[in-house]
Amino acid sequence: xxxxxxxxxxxxxxxxxxxxxxxxxxxxxxYLIFALTMFFVGGAMAMIIRAELFQPGxxxxxxxxxxxxxxVHALIMIFGAxxxxxxxxANWMIPLMIGAPDMALPRMNNMSFWILPFGFALLIxxxxxxxxxxxxxxxxxxPLVLQTGDAFPFLIFAIHFLGISxxxxxxNIIATVFNMRAPGMSLMQMPxxxxxxVITSFLLIAALPVLAGAVTMLLTDKYFGTSFFDAxxxxxxxxxxxxxxxxxxxxxxxxxxPAFGIISQVIPAFSRKPLFGYASMVYATASIAxxxxxxxxxxxxxxxxxxxxELFFMYATMLIAVPTGVKVFNWMAxxxxxxxxxxxxxxxxxxxxxxxxxxxxxxxxxGMAPVDFQYHDTYFVVAHFHYVLLTGAVFALMSxxxxxxxxxxxxxxxxKLGKIHFWLSTIAANVLFFPQHFLGLAGxxxxxxxxxxxxxxxxxxxxxxxxxxxxxxxxxxxxxxxCALGGKKAKDxxxxxxxxxxxxxxxxxxxxxxxxxxxxxxQMLEM
Amino acid sequence: xxxxxIYYVPHSSxxxxxxxxxxxxxxxxxxxxxxxxxxxNYVLLxxxxxxxxxxxxxxxxxxxxxxxxxxxxxxxxxxxxGMGWFIFSEVMFFAAFFGALFxxxxxxxxxxxxxxxxxxxxxxxxxxxxxxxxxxxxxxxxPSKFTEYKDVIPAWGIPALNxxxxxxxxxxxxxxxxxxxxxxxxxxxxxxxxxxxxxxxxVYFQVEEYAHAMNDLNITLNSGIYGSTFYMxxxxxxxxxxxxxxxxxxxxxxxxxxxxxxxxxxxxEAVAWYWHFVDVVWLGLFxxxxxx
Numbered sequence: 001x002x003x004x005x006x007x008x009x010x011x012x013x014x015x016x017x018x019x020x021x022x023x024x025x026x027x028x029x030x031y032l033i034f035a036l037t038m039f040f041v042g043g044a045m046a047m048i049i050r051a052e053l054f055q056p057g058x059x060x061x062x063x064x065x066x067x068x069x070x071x072v073h074a075l076i077m078i079f080g081a082x083x084x085x086x087x088x089x090a091n092w093m094i095p096l097m098i099g100a101p102d103m104a105l106p107r108m109n110n111m112s113f114w115i116l117p118f119g120f121a122l123l124i125x126x127x128x129x130x131x132x133x134x135x136x137x138x139x140x141x142x143p144l145v146l147q148t149g150d151a152f153p154f155l156i157f158a159i160h161f162l163g164i165s166x167x168x169x170x171x172n173i174i175a176t177v178f179n180m181r182a183p184g185m186s187l188m189q190m191p192x193x194x195x196x197x198v199i200t201s202f203l204l205i206a207a208l209p210v211l212a213g214a215v216t217m218l219l220t221d222k223y224f225g226t227s228f229f230d231a232x233x234x235x236x237x238x239x240x241x242x243x244x245x246x247x248x249x250x251x252x253x254x255x256x257x258p259a260f261g262i263i264s265q266v267i268p269a270f271s272r273k274p275l276f277g278y279a280s281m282v283y284a285t286a287s288i289a290x291x292x293x294x295x296x297x298x299x300x301x302x303x304x305x306x307x308x309x310e311l312f313f314m315y316a317t318m319l320i321a322v323p324t325g326v327k328v329f330n331w332m333a334x335x336x337x338x339x340x341x342x343x344x345x346x347x348x349x350x351x352x353x354x355x356x357x358x359x360x361x362x363x364x365x366x367g368m369a370p371v372d373f374q375y376h377d378t379y380f381v382v383a384h385f386h387y388v389l390l391t392g393a394v395f396a397l398m399s400x401x402x403x404x405x406x407x408x409x410x411x412x413x414x415x416k417l418g419k420i421h422f423w424l425s426t427i428a429a430n431v432l433f434f435p436q437h438f439l440g441l442a443g444x445x446x447x448x449x450x451x452x453x454x455x456x457x458x459x460x461x462x463x464x465x466x467x468x469x470x471x472x473x474x475x476x477x478x479x480x481x482x483c484a485l486g487g488k489k490a491k492d493x494x495x496x497x498x499x500x501x502x503x504x505x506x507x508x509x510x511x512x513x514x515x516x517x518x519x520x521x522x523q524m525l526e527m
Numbered sequence: 528x529x530x531x532x533i534y535y536v537p538h539s540s541x542x543x544x545x546x547x548x549x550x551x552x553x554x555x556x557x558x559x560x561x562x563x564x565x566x567x568n569y570v571l572l573x574x575x576x577x578x579x580x581x582x583x584x585x586x587x588x589x590x591x592x593x594x595x596x597x598x599x600x601x602x603x604x605x606x607x608x609g610m611g612w613f614i615f616s617e618v619m620f621f622a623a624f625f626g627a628l629f630x631x632x633x634x635x636x637x638x639x640x641x642x643x644x645x646x647x648x649x650x651x652x653x654x655x656x657x658x659x660x661x662x663x664x665x666x667x668x669x670p671s672k673f674t675e676y677k678d679v680i681p682a683w684g685i686p687a688l689n690x691x692x693x694x695x696x697x698x699x700x701x702x703x704x705x706x707x708x709x710x711x712x713x714x715x716x717x718x719x720x721x722x723x724x725x726x727x728x729x730v731y732f733q734v735e736e737y738a739h740a741m742n743d744l745n746i747t748l749n750s751g752i753y754g755s756t757f758y759m760x761x762x763x764x765x766x767x768x769x770x771x772x773x774x775x776x777x778x779x780x781x782x783x784x785x786x787x788x789x790x791x792x793x794x795x796e797a798v799a800w801y802w803h804f805v806d807v808v809w810l811g812l813f814x815x816x817x818x819x
Contacts, residue, residue: 012539020539101534104605107585111543118551122558130562153561157554164550167616175608179601180534209616213623220759223561225673225749228627231654232669234752235627236635243623243630306643515534 019114022106024091025509027113029408031088032401034116036477038080039394041124043470045073050432050466052449053459066449067135068127074138078255079162080120082389085397086258087112087169090197093404094173096502096509097191099182099518104175108168115165123158126151137447139244140215142229142237146222153223156215163208170204173197182501184520188282191500192275195282196261199289203250203257206293211247214240238303245296253292255389257285259356259396260327263349265500266399267331270346271338272497274526277330284323284330291320301372310369317367321360328357343495344418348399351426352392359387362437377447380440386433391426398425398476405483406490410508413483421479424472431465499526535599537592542585549577586777590794594786603793610797614804617767621808624763628756628815636660636752639668667751676746676754682817685736689729690813693768696725697806700775700799710789712782719779722802726772733765760816767805774798 021027048069052060061069091109095102103109127133131149134140140155148155177190177198218240220226227233229240268275275281297305297313305313331353340346362384366372375381398421405413435458440446444455451459493503501524505513518524553574559567592598637643640660641651651658655668667673680686703718740746740757748758778798781787787795 016539019544020541022537022539102536105609106537107540107543108609110540111546114544114547115550118547122551122554150558150562153558154554157558161550161554167613171609171612171616174612175605179604179608205612205616206619209618209620210623210626213620213627217624217627217755217759219561220748220755225747226755226759227667227673227749227751228631228755231635231639231650233667233673233755234636234639234664235631235755236638239627239630239635243626246623246626512536515536517534 024102028091035085042076045069050463054463068133100180112165112169119161156219170201173201192264193261196257200257207247207250214243245299249296250292259393262396262400266349269498271335273338276333284326287323301369302376314369345399345403347422352395355391378440379436379444383436406494409484411487428469546581631752663753674749676750686817692729723775
């Protein structure tokens with residue numbers, strides 16, 4: 001049942017293979033390597049932050065640089081690590097999962113990737129400019145951000161540049177899924193990873209241009225005397241927050257939905273059961289996406305909105321718990337009475353379900369307007385979104401890498417090391433972020449390099465967790481490289497319970513797959 | 528026409544990398560310009576030239592592949608989806624600026640003027656208690672920081688004329704499309720030429736209007752939120768019209784070269800969609816920026 005693919009067309013060799021590529025697997029690999037690199041660059045900044053916070057008082061860096069680290073760490077992790085990793089997985093897996101020869105627009109695909117290194121060169125170069133890097137937080141609120149020095153226009157243009165990349169990537173995914181599916185695969189027969197990426201793509205196309213508009217207004221406010229965000233001219237700084245979060249909240253789901261998709265692939269595979277409630281999963285994902293456009297102001301409960309606004313955004317936010325709950329219960333129901341085994345991808349997936357749900361619950365707390373008045377801009381917020389994004393999105397990405405590595409490299413990774421990586425990561429991440437809940441509830445503000453002595457113990461524990469988490473990820477790199485170089489040969493269907501078309505092509509997947517439309521059997525379409 | 532059983536995957540190409548580098552250079556040039564770097568213009572010029580080079584080269588490759596019959600129906604559909612969603616992303620870009628206009632008119636100006644409950648009264652009381660809300664906002668809350676202007680552009684002058692021009696061009700481009708589908712090249716070229724001409728006439732009038740606004744009425748980007756929203760919305764729209772007119776011009780030249788068939792003319796349709804898009808945005812501008 002193995003070869004739906006022919007290996008007659010070998011990969012072109014040398015540098016041109018990579019820089020001029022139109023191959024979804026090569027571009028996917030580039031995306032993934034880039035994302036991992038950025039994960040370490042952003043991670044190094046996080047280490048600086050945690051080193052500074054190890055003890056009260058100023059130890060290593062000056063406050064301005066500390067704030068730059070906070071700002072650029074966020075921008076890099078969001079736009080440079082999690083999003084590109086997700087797009088890399090989409091590139092690699094969507095064509096394989098839907099029986100397409102490649103992405104629909106392969107050249108544009110390559111441009112989406114090659115913008116990233118240049119975009120981040122632009123962004124990271126700001127750290128070395130007159131006046132230092134951007135230090136007003138990744139949310140770039142005026143008037144504070146308008147005090148940025150020479151770095152300012154480069155920050156804005158980097159955002160524009162990365163936005164162009166994401167929009168092109170999203171358009172490509174939509175065209176691929178709607179136009180390139182193998183004959184006989186209906187929309188409701190697509191793997192859930194594909195579904196979540198289509199919906200994410202809609203979010204990207206609708207949200208990122210709004211961010212581009214918002215930062216353009218910042219640029220003109222600073223250099224052309226416009227007064228969009230200046231009350232003295234009839235504008236309003238709060239207006240920026242509204243426009244920014246109209247992008248910013250969907251962005252949260254841009255990071256999270258692909259993770260949901262990954263988990264919905266991995267849990268059925270290792271539970272040896274079909275995904276419970278497939279259709280409800282699709283509808284839940286779509287509901288989350290639609291709701292994400294009408295909840296943005298829950299990020300700004302404390303700026304002085306009219307009471308009607310507070311109430312609307314509070315209730316709309318609570319509503320998101322419904323489709324998210326549908327997902328969590330479906331994952332649990334999938335595992336219920338399954339013949340479960342606990343290989344590394346499954347461990348990361350289960351940890352995702354538990355820890356993401358903790359992040360969801362703290363989100364629920366933050367979503368209540370009256371309660372948020374206490375938590376706003378404290379470490380509680382930091383703990384919340386790191387549970388959602390690190391033990392959520394990043395854990396799902398790790399799960400995906402372990403799950404599909406055999407398909408990419410043709411070898412099984414070292415299971416023992418994988419499990420060690422999982423346990424160290426999970427313990428370290430919780431040591432790192434759980435105490436931050438207590439810090440926040442006790443009133444420690446975020447984005448400040450120094451703190452009151454009462455916060456010292458929990459900060460030290462948190463920092464130790466941070467260093468442990470950072471070091472542990474070096475093990476991950478070792479595992480991936482080791483797997484790429486050799487090991488136990490992977491079967492075409494590397495996991496006993498895995499479902500989906502990608503397991504019907506050889507491992508490693510040849511350079512070109514599905515050059516002619518595959519004839520789908522009932523078995524291949526099993527979910 | 529490629530066989531429909533075999534998928535078409537284009538060969539590798541240098542243009543994506545050239546494009547990324549070109550945009551990179553342009554953005555560096557832009558950043559340098561804002562930082563008053565004396566070499567900014569050279570970098571910008573090189574970047575812009577590289578962007579043009581990329582567009583010409585990339586489209587040239589695609590046109591050659593298309594006319595040599597390499598593209599299947601499926602590729603055509605991918606292109607259509609690509610263009611459609613690109614236009615949607617542009618719609619959302621304009622939505623940000625329309626959102627700013629509506630927010631200023633509905634919330635920030637009334638609040639600055641003392642309307643609303645709770646804290647919003649305070650803004651008025653403690654910042655500028657003599658400020659009175661109005662639209663168009665002619666006296667800014669803090670007039671000392673901003674350029675005062677004499678009057679706003681009335682809707683029923685040049686803007687109304689421009690509305691007529693753009694709507695007419697929407698009709699002519701459709702007539703050109705019908706002529707193309709009927710295989711009538713002469714009519715195709717005539718109607719398309721008229722569309723391009725109407726597009727550039729629109730741009731000409733827009734420039735006239737800007738000159739009038741700046742020189743006679745003293746409206747600048749610094750004229751508070753009215754000047755900000757007016758110039759940013761009409762400016763980005765004008766830029767898009769100019770791009771659209773250039774795209775139409777390229778299509779006209781291709782028509783003259785004998786490109787496109789009755790059935791196969793995606794590029795024509797894509798540009799026509801784009802043209803309708805700038806048309807619709809203009810209607811929004813006419814109503815919300817000029818008229819009410």
